Amino acid sequence: MSVLLQQLVNGVMQGALIALIALGYTMVYGIIQLINFAHGEVFMVASYGGLATYTWLLPEDLKKVPYVALPLMFVGGIIVAVIVAVIMERFAYRPLRNAPRLAPLITALGVSVFLQEFVRNVYPNATSNLPYPKVFPEGALQLGDVNISWTGLLLVLLSVGLAVVLQTYINQSRMGRAMRATAQDPDTAKLMGVDPDRVIVLTFIFGAVLAGVAGILYGGYLSNINIDMGFQTGIFAFTAAVLGGVGSIRGAVIGAFIIGLIKTLAGQYMPGGTQYDYVWIFVVLILVLVFRPQGLFGEPERVRA
Amino acid sequence: MSVNGTSSGKRSALAPLGKPFAVAGGVLAIVAALLPWVTFSLNDGNWPDKSTLQFFDAPFEVTGFRWHMLLLGVLVLVATFAPIPSRGRVIRALGWGTALVSFVNGAYITVKGGGLAAITALDGAVAFGSIVGLVAGVLMILAAYGIGFEPVGQWKVKLSTPLAYLVLLASFAAVLYAVAALLTTGGVGAANPYAGAIFLSFLGFAAGVLGALSGVGFIKWLSALSEQHRVFSVIVLAACALLLPFTDAGNEYWMTVAANIGIYAATAIGLNIVVGLAGLLDLGYVAFMGIGALVAANFSGAATAHFGITLPFPVAAIISAIVAGIFGAIVGSPTLRVRGDYLAIVTLAFGEIFTRSAQNNIGGITNGSNAIPGIPQLSLFGAEFNKSLTIGAVKLPAGVLYYVLIVLLVAATMAVFANLKFSRIGRAWIAIREDEDAARAMGIRTGKMKILAFLIGATLAGLAGAVFAHKNGTVSYESFKFLESVTLLAAVILGGMGSIPGAVLGAALLFVLPEKLRDFADWRLMIFGLALILIMRFRPVGLIPDAHRRAEMIEIADENAEEAHEEAKRA
Numbered sequence: 054m055s056v057l058l059q060q061l062v063n064g065v066m067q068g069a070l071i072a073l074i075a076l077g078y079t080m081v082y083g084i085i086q087l088i089n090f091a092h093g094e095v096f097m098v099a100s101y102g103g104l105a106t107y108t109w110l111l112p113e114d115l116k117k118v119p120y121v122a123l124p125l126m127f128v129g130g131i132i133v134a135v136i137v138a139v140i141m142e143r144f145a146y147r148p149l150r151n152a153p154r155l156a157p158l159i160t161a162l163g164v165s166v167f168l169q170e171f172v173r174n175v176y177p178n179a180t181s182n183l184p185y186p187k188v189f190p191e192g193a194l195q196l197g198d199v200n201i202s203w204t205g206l207l208l209v210l211l212s213v214g215l216a217v218v219l220q221t222y223i224n225q226s227r228m229g230r231a232m233r234a235t236a237q238d239p240d241t242a243k244l245m246g247v248d249p250d251r252v253i254v255l256t257f258i259f260g261a262v263l264a265g266v267a268g269i270l271y272g273g274y275l276s277n278i279n280i281d282m283g284f285q286t287g288i289f290a291f292t293a294a295v296l297g298g299v300g301s302i303r304g305a306v307i308g309a310f311i312i313g314l315i316k317t318l319a320g321q322y323m324p325g326g327t328q329y330d331y332v333w334i335f336v337v338l339i340l341v342l343v344f345r346p347q348g349l350f351g352e353p354e355r356v357r358a
Numbered sequence: 359m360s361v362n363g364t365s366s367g368k369r370s371a372l373a374p375l376g377k378p379f380a381v382a383g384g385v386l387a388i389v390a391a392l393l394p395w396v397t398f399s400l401n402d403g404n405w406p407d408k409s410t411l412q413f414f415d416a417p418f419e420v421t422g423f424r425w426h427m428l429l430l431g432v433l434v435l436v437a438t439f440a441p442i443p444s445r446g447r448v449i450r451a452l453g454w455g456t457a458l459v460s461f462v463n464g465a466y467i468t469v470k471g472g473g474l475a476a477i478t479a480l481d482g483a484v485a486f487g488s489i490v491g492l493v494a495g496v497l498m499i500l501a502a503y504g505i506g507f508e509p510v511g512q513w514k515v516k517l518s519t520p521l522a523y524l525v526l527l528a529s530f531a532a533v534l535y536a537v538a539a540l541l542t543t544g545g546v547g548a549a550n551p552y553a554g555a556i557f558l559s560f561l562g563f564a565a566g567v568l569g570a571l572s573g574v575g576f577i578k579w580l581s582a583l584s585e586q587h588r589v590f591s592v593i594v595l596a597a598c599a600l601l602l603p604f605t606d607a608g609n610e611y612w613m614t615v616a617a618n619i620g621i622y623a624a625t626a627i628g629l630n631i632v633v634g635l636a637g638l639l640d641l642g643y644v645a646f647m648g649i650g651a652l653v654a655a656n657f658s659g660a661a662t663a664h665f666g667i668t669l670p671f672p673v674a675a676i677i678s679a680i681v682a683g684i685f686g687a688i689v690g691s692p693t694l695r696v697r698g699d700y701l702a703i704v705t706l707a708f709g710e711i712f713t714r715s716a717q718n719n720i721g722g723i724t725n726g727s728n729a730i731p732g733i734p735q736l737s738l739f740g741a742e743f744n745k746s747l748t749i750g751a752v753k754l755p756a757g758v759l760y761y762v763l764i765v766l767l768v769a770a771t772m773a774v775f776a777n778l779k780f781s782r783i784g785r786a787w788i789a790i791r792e793d794e795d796a797a798r799a800m801g802i803r804t805g806k807m808k809i810l811a812f813l814i815g816a817t818l819a820g821l822a823g824a825v826f827a828h829k830n831g832t833v834s835y836e837s838f839k840f841l842e843s844v845t846l847l848a849a850v851i852l853g854g855m856g857s858i859p860g861a862v863l864g865a866a867l868l869f870v871l872p873e874k875l876r877d878f879a880d881w882r883l884m885i886f887g888l889a890l891i892l893i894m895r896f897r898p899v900g901l902i903p904d905a906h907r908r909a910e911m912i913e914i915a916d917e918n919a920e921e922a923h924e925e926a927k928r929a
Contacts, residue, residue: 163890170884
């Protein structure tokens with residue numbers, strides 16, 4: 054029983070991490086119908102950005118003060134993520150706005166490979182796992198036999214909190230209305246005085262900020278980072294976005310928690326154990342895409358030419 | 359792609375300068391070819407072909423890239439005054455060629471020689487060759503914008519059949535020569551320290567000349583001609599391919615590289631059926647090649663093979679192809695319900711499931727990360743395929759039999775592709791690619807056709823995989839990961855979707871470049887990612903676009919406008 058509870062807790066924490074990235078996928082897809090394959094790499098880059106901030110920018114005495122070091126790492130990681138996302142949107146995706154559908158998807162693959170290899174070549178020692186600094190609250194909350202690490206708790210709170218903020222922003226603010234309008238019909242939105250380019254850039258920035266937060270938390274939660282984390286976690290996040298229904302904020306978060314739970318529970322109870330947890334997620338992805346492509350909360354699929 | 363507004367603005371400013379710039383560019387290129395390029399001898403000996411100051415020992419000996427520069431300059435001068443169609447395009451291509459040759463050599467000398475002094479002036483020695491060359495290239499490109507771009511020339515020349523055969527024969531012989539030159543230029547390995555730079559420089563030259571030929575309309579005319587005499591072209595092409603071992607490239611090293619390219623080219627052609635013809639993006643395609651390789655390995659009698667039976671290669675290859683084909687149909691079956699980029703994700707998921715399962719040695723048949731080593735080499739009448747071969751007085755390099763086998767494989771794949779493309783099935787695929795709903799309305803059974811595309815594509819990949827297993831002697835899941843799928847896809851896109859020569863060219867480029875550019879091994883994938891982005895941005899139709907595909911891509915802007923209009927109406 055305690056094993057199950059522990060795995061449930063772990064699943065929720067993994068889900069929280071995936072949710073932060075899934076939000077970026079779902080928003081971008083909602084607005085320009087692009088599977089931004091490189092979003093996972095933005096998350097990875099942010100993680101390295103946070104590490105770089107800690108390693109080279111923070112003075113020695115501040116490194117020991119978690120209250121200062123951690124927020125500064127968040128800032129560093131988020132800034133890197135936002136810069137990468139804006140450059141990517143401007144120079145890779147925007148010129149292809151009217152291109153055939155496959156073109157931006159292939160570009161996204163190119164961006165993904167490029168970012169991964171760029172970090173591998175440029176960041177010192179990036180070929181091996183890099184340890185993440187211990188600026189996160191250590192220890193865990195003990196509830197009976199179940200361990201709830203403070204970092205994990207922070208992760209869940211931040212993830213759900215940010216998702217709520219985002220949802221509120223999109224539903225209530227003027228800019229949020231512009232985003233929804235662009236998602237529904239870019240041309241009419243333009244006629245109504247919405248600047249689609251601005252909306253799209255802003256969408257990418259929001260996604261990058263969330264990915265940035267996720268990148269730092271990933272380092273804290275797993276205590277080391279590597280180049281491949283972006284691709285793997287990105288795929289999980291994409292699956293979550295699809296499961297929840299692409300374009301739906303609430304769907305992405307719930308989908309992410311489901312994926313997190315599937316991963317940990319399958320690793321524990323399914324044949325093959327953790328070596329195959331990855332496979333089960335892909336099986337879920339295929340089943341969802343085949344039998345309910347609109348996801349749990351999405352609108353029915355529009356027929357596209 | 360419509361010509362964007364800025365070029366017309368540039369044109370008006372540059373128009374009167376077109377011809378003068380072209381002449382100046384041509385003359386400067388010739389001058390650059392005769393100037394020294396390096397102020398001193400590099401560490402590894404003279405920069406190729408006496409382009410350092412020692413050049414003045416033999417002022418008329420122009421070889422290597424300087425010979426290319428000279429040719430480019432002369433060609434530009436000819437193009438400026440000769441009555442040719444689409445002068446602007448020709449001069450632009452030659453200009454890029456000149457600029458690339460100068461830039462590659464200049465940059466390499468700068469990096470290797472330790473700073474700009476190496477290509478300017480040092481201790482009283484002057485060597486401005488690369489800078490003059492670069493200026494020449496830029497002038498030519500500007501001149502091209504001044505002259506303006508007419509549509510690519512249309513050649514109306516009709517040839518009688520024997521004459522057409524002669525032209526095709528000459529052209530393919532030239533292709534063979536170019537390929538052999540491309541492979542061997544600069545050499546390879548530690549004995550040739552400048553291999554990477556010389557190769558890139560040659561590539562720049564070749565690209566410039568090819569671009570010029572294509573601009574003047576020759577390539578288009580030639581491809582129409584070869585389309586017209588398809589059977590003859592295929593035979594000649596195959597013969598040319600089989601003659602490669604007799605050229606400079608006929609040594610073990612290049613036979614191995616060429617065989618590897620062939621395997622990937624065959625796989626790329628298979629992928630081209632799925633992506634290029636049927637328009638279904640497959641991101642896990644290399645898994646089928648992996649399945650084929652694993653099946654072949656397990657039936658090969660290797661020590662770690664799961665099944666204790668050893669089948670002769672042809673039987674094992676056929677089984678591999680069939681098994682891969684079955685998996686292809688399974689992976690393709692979601693196409694009945696899933697479309698577009700969602701389908702791409704489904705195929706990606708299948709690909710990842712394959713990699714993971716193979717990595718974990720599923721069912722004991724993949725041997726996980728230990729791979730399946732010791733797959734026996736193929737042999738025919740006692741001649742092992744990896745040994746050198748002596749027929750009478752002719753001694754052929756080692757690995758030549760694999761090369762021949764793989765040429766046959768590529769030829770067979772091409773034949774399958776070409777026959778399908780021009781058949782009822784191929785037309786159905788193209789119709790599905792263009793508009794699935796319309797295709798269905800026209801009575802095409804779209805579901806069946808889409809699964810068929812996956813099945814045939816996977817079968818071809820399985821076959822290629824079986825050859826791959828025997829040739830490399832070992833099969834590991836490492837060779838069939840996501841990145842390989844992306845590379846194959848990139849080969850198809852780079853070459854031109856739906857076009858056969860395109861797939862071969864794309865595979866050749868993507869798998870030769872890493873061999874030649876070992877200096878940049880770490881940066882290879884990064885450049886590759888950047889290349890994908892740039893191709894999609896600047897030449898989404900690929901290097902050798904398929905005629906249909908090309909038309910479609912050019913019209914796409916209008917189509918999109920229409921589509922948006924439709925959607926607006928619907929909402």
